[in-house]
Amino acid sequence: MNINIQFVKMPTSEFMEEFALKELKKLNKKYDFIIKCEVFYKLENNPKGKGKICEIQLSLPGPRIFAISDEESFELATDETIRDLKKQLEKRKKELKPY
Numbered sequence: 023m024n025i026n027i028q029f030v031k032m033p034t035s036e037f038m039e040e041f042a043l044k045e046l047k048k049l050n051k052k053y054d055f056i057i058k059c060e061v062f063y064k065l066e067n068n069p070k071g072k073g074k075i076c077e078i079q080l081s082l083p084g085p086r087i088f089a090i091s092d093e094e095s096f097e098l099a100t101d102e103t104i105r106d107l108k109k110q111l112e113k114r115k116k117e118l119k120p121y
């Protein structure tokens with residue numbers, strides 16, 4: 023699985039890169055059909071939201087899977103996004119037919 027992590031309108035963070043890589047590698051062990059992963063961290067000053075946004079897009083056989091979350095910290099946003107992706111991956115895994 024190829025992993026691409028980008029920080030949009032904010033400085034890069036080695037800690038967040040390592041945290042995301044660790045979580046995504048766990049995900050890849052369980053769902054080995056993931057081809058590519060794009061992670062975007064965004065910092066927004068929106069009074070309605072919490073400001074720390076994590077977007078993850080997974081490429082796999084069939085349509086892509088996408089999840090986004092806005093939380094108090096990037097760690098919480100990453101965890102929430104991966105939790106959403108797990109639900110979608112579980113559903114996709116049931117649909118895949120082994121040949």
